[in-house]
Amino acid sequence: MKKRLSFIVLSVICAAPAWALIDDFDTARNFLTEGVAGTDWDAVYTSGGSSLQIESFSGKVRMQSANTTAGEWGGNWDMNGDGSDDVSPMLLSRQTGDFTAITRFAGINDYALDHQAAGLVARDPDNSEGENMVQSAFFSRWTGHITWNVVDHYRAGEDGATGLNVDRYCFMKMERVGNVFHPSVSQDGVNWVPMMAGWTRTDMPETVQVGLFHAMFSSNVGWTDFDFFYAGKVVAQVSGNATVYEEGQTSATLTVTLTGPTPTEEVQVKIIPYAIPYLYTADDNDPNDILLAGAEKQGLPLTLTFPVGTTQQTFTVQATEDLFSEGLEYIGLKVLTYSADANYNRQLGQWVLVTVIDNEKGAVLIDEGDGLVTDEDGTLTDSFSVTLSQPPAADVTLFIETDGQITVYPTSLTFTTDNYAVPQTVTVKAVDDAVLETDPHTGTITFVVSTTAPAYEDVSVQALSATIRENECGAWGYSAFDSNQDCSVDLSDVAEFAAEWSLCTLPYMEGCVDSR
Secondary structure (H helix, E strand, C coil): CCCCCCCEEEEECCCCCCCCEEECCCCCEEHHHHCCCCCCCCEEEEECCEEEEEEEECCEEEEEEECCECCCCCCCCCCCCCCCCCEEEEEEEEEECCEEEEEEEEEECCCCCCCCEEEEEEECCCCCCCCCEEEEEEECCCCEEEEEEEECCEEEEEEEECCCCCCCCCEEEEEEECCEEEEEEECCCCCEEECCCCEECCCCCCEEEEEEEEECCCCCCEEEEEEEEEEECEEEEEECCCEEECCCCCEEEEEEEECCCCCCCCEEEEEEEECCCCCCCCCCCCHHHEEECCCCCCCCCEEEEECCCCCEEEEEEEECCCCCCCCEEEEEEEEEEEECCCCCCCEEECCEEEEEECCCCCCEEEECCCCEEEECCCCCCEEEEEEECCCCCCCEEEEEEECCCEEEECCEEEECCCCCCCCEEEEEEECCCCCCCCCCEEEEEEEEEEECCHHHCCCCCCCEEEEEECCCCCCCCCCCCCCCCCCCCCHHHHHHHHHHHHHCCCCCCCCCCCCC
């Protein structure tokens, strides 16, 4: 019997729903008191709890609550013991079919506060017989990430990535492909680390509510800020090498291609430079260090107009010169689309990184291709290559370390004035351990620079993540017929089944398994 849930819908748009949504939260609004009328949001939803807040201001939205939950293993959602369910507050859009939803963590009241979670949710709008949803969030007590699968009001699955600190992996994404919901996290909004293979939900309808949620799991009051929420389909791709040098203020040309249905109306593609928080100091990865040709000035967005019949255009990004010693910089470019054609109105494009190479300070340049992927069987290895941005005045040695999930060879590289620009290759291989882990899971590669060369002293190198495919029994679940869970259905399973049955002659006796 499914559990019935009484609920309160604070505001719902009854007119035609918005099928794509772009909100940078630049407009001040109290969603709890004002609702969503006149916005592109579909609904505000909550039931019970206390100290609730969903309010946008100064380019952020604050989600706050106490005594709220995103689901419990036992199906008990009553946090304060008053006999009614206390469901976390949610700000929801509406998406049909495959979609991509992205947000970015922007602040929290207390990392150590028990037990705060906030992030993305995809939810069945009809909860008359219990909540059905998939959630992907950071969990502040771990300063890591977690994903939940809620089926008929019960938390039926959980997975986590506690090593991916939310201060660094501040971007969160959820994608729907058919019946599978894929949660992932990122440091920069471009390179994504999957949290798990994905939750398969054949019970979820074609149209679901997608948005932000906040939960406390205690009587403590907690709040979390997000600085944007985008949801829709990816209808534009960007290709080209976006590496530019301050020396000579070099430029690079990138190509934007519309990949959705043939547009029936003019399409505008907005390209927005953004800073990558938490990775560097405030002076680094500054959008003002690049200029998009045609924009009003450095650091400002560029809008490309695609007339009907046009599906491809190029744009140029150029480095700007300054006197700061910044080293290697990464500056993001958001890509968003707008049009009277619904297929391109408020939709998403592929985001890219611009690499800016400083001329005041050296940088370690790493090329990992499409991302590092390896498996525990040892049949799949990967590699990355390393060079320096400018000749060093003395030898530069790069020591390479891992977290134990993977191995690298060699474990150190040395660069001189003669070979600094010659790529040196490092091979990555997964460690085949006997531990059942998530498939896939990740391994981390870190770097330490040792040199007396002034341009490379105190140079930091961004850590790399490698995706590892698991090979232990049970990583993909167990067959219902695999009684002993050894990933083999044979006579031993029949024997175990028979042994359990023979223990009990009365099926309702305590401790018995009803095997009829």
